[in-house]
Amino acid sequence: MSPTPSLTRRQFLSVGLTTAGALLVGVDFAGCARNDAPPIASKGDETPFGPNAWIRIARDNSITLLVPSSEMGQGVMTALPMLLAEELDADWSKVQAEFAPAHAAYFNPLMRRQQTGSSTAVRGFWGPLREAGAAVREMLVTAAAKTWSVPLSECTTALGEVIHTPSNRRTRYGELIEAAAKQKIPENAFTKDSSKYRYLGKAIPRLDTPSKVNGGAVFGQDVRLDRMLIAAVARCPEMGGKAKKFNKEAAAKVKGVRNVVEISSGIAVIADHFWAALKGREALAIEWIEGSTAELNSAAIRSQFKSSAKSGKVANKAGNVEDGLRAASKTVEAVYEVPYLAHACMEPMNCVAHVRDSDCDIWVPTQGQTATQRAAAKVLGFKPEQVNVHTTFLGGGFGRRSETDFVVEAVELSKAVGVPVKVMWTREDDIQHDFYRPATYNELTAGISKDGSVVAWIHRIAGPSIISRLYPDGVKDGIDGTSVEIAAQLPYSIPNMHVTYAMVNTAIPVGFWRSVGASQNAFITECFLDEVAHAAQRDPFDLRRSLLKDQPRARAVLELAAEKSQWGSPVPTGIARGIAVAHSFASFVAHVAEVSITEGKVRVHRVVCAVDCGFIVNPGIVAAQMESAVAYALTAALYGEITIENGRVQQSNFNNYPLLRIDEMPNVEVHFVHSDEPPGGVGEPGVPPLAPAVCNAIFALTGKPIRSLPIRL
């Protein structure tokens, strides 16, 4: 087989028919030619999809898309079907979405695995799903034209019908499936011009809303199976510790408890219902052996970061900062710090596994189907394809659900007891056994010239690396790209820059947290830039605008946020505005926050958000994600902090890890910069610029910069 310069439709599409007569379309991004690929298998009516089918068009005219990405609130279960429906000229009222199983055919091309993260769902499937829709549409049109014996050019499509324009004959897609399945997969089915869009660009209501207002949507927590037992696991509160002694008999005596099992993460109590499992877990009265982390605490971690900060590896270098600083008439220096953060998904971690001799079913709210399959296979000594993954709705993900620790627990438990087991985490388990957003320590220096321009910028970052744990090969020359995102790619025209990163890994596990490194680095760089503006006696908006002269997209969102918030106009007494901009996940977002301080409490009244996320697939969903990002980031800015004492996380529930409530929610206004660029990310890019916008407003109010989070006045 010779290498192909690009993937053509014939190579990545395949079609088949179910025994019930539904048209199945498979899409494969593996990159190899499809002429050697097996036809789509169908097991019959009860399982109408084969292992790699994506699209089902049924006799009743319903069109179902198997959504490969996980729905965790970001709207992917609506946005991806919209891509298909548009090019297929489908009737939206007949479009349905189901969660895809775990299979290589559903890999996100940008992630190279089946995973939902890095705001890539729409970005990854934007091309393939529209092209698949266009190709299938052409097969349906060709089938109709042949049936009617009319020229193809006289046929068109609309709302799920092929129409022969001269005679106004019409036939629904559901009536064409057998004939369409016999057509050649077109090499060149052209996608529409955006001016012709019926669905894309419209605030189409979410397909999952009806099931989310009546309790019908099934989350991982809600899975119930015949003979299923429910487990609670006691994990050592100190990282790396082990159980020394526990009272198995006392736990077993609790009414409803069926079994006590030691697994790799701790001691599990398995019961008829979760309440019995919890009571049994308490009855274990475990004595823990202190591990190597008994001395670990937040202060020690901080001094480790601090002592390493100056020995970082270069992440970005431009010009010569020493020369820049020598030429400067003024320098600004500051230390910025951010804490570890928990994800606190509204739905605590959970997983159901049913292990049998030669295969295994897993029901799980996961962001990582491929990782789930591999993790379960590893525990069981199976091949990944012996593990069936049933993705449920996710009660929040935010990166936490790309991990597989809860999957391993459920698999070990079901293997031990031979029946389906649902492992449920309490909120305390969830907060204390997370993979935390990294804490970091940052030293910054900037030089300002006589005319008030920024001529030098030094940023030294020290903190733990996520990638070194998850994908060690992804660390290049000591740099974890996620640790320096935003910081190493500042959009500003500053002639001399030096950005370094010192990797300091500790026993505190770190992981992806909504917007990852951008979540802390935008706070650090955008707040420090306001300090620089202050020292240069320049308006923060004007300074940014001038530094963004070569960055039209970043500048446009900055200007739009300023315009819509009437930046520079008088504000009521006691209120100040702050502005910040960030480019992350291929989108640009600027926020202006209006903030007051009353009796020592920060109040954010209004956030004006301007976003350029390329082509806007669904403005309703994009606006919701910006509102969501504001709430998520404001929670972190006001309250978020995980601290460590004696190797233990000190926070445990919403009393000491509080989340924003409705009475603290600012009024969020979302404005769009319209763009013909391909779609950018949407779930994450609203997070990074929020904390700095708020903190810059506080700086304007009090004259005191906020250099660490959470905000303390």
Place this chain on the structure above:
Amino acid sequence: MIKLTVNNQQRDLDVEPQMPLLWVLRDILGLTGTKYGCGIALCGACTVLVDGVPIRSCTTLVSAVEGKNVTTIEGLSPDNSHVVQQAWIAEDVPQCGFCQSGQILAATALLASTPNPTDEDIDKAMAPILCRCGTYQRIRRAIHRAAGAKT
């Protein structure tokens, strides 16, 4: 045996009286629309109505609701026709959706006692229910919409 009425259905339950209502609903009766989020009445995901009053089922013993009427999200309407559900659909409120059963029931109780709530009324009544996705702005709008639809 503990007797209670759940969604207008009489139930005789052979459970321990100290069992929290939440686990009776979810693990015994299979009414999984009511969610577990914190276990200590701080997140409101487990909110149900007892004789029309919103309570946190995670810290309410099943014996405390003996003889009372419990309404869960499944009991609001069989077909999403309740005015609050309709308003939630019209404003496309849910994102992940996990907290929404509690939000909708709390809003239902608010509107029953305060048919035309102000923003302050809404903040006060809804503050016990956390939403990690930040749907608060749409929740406010949906409650105003439902109030308007009722009058």
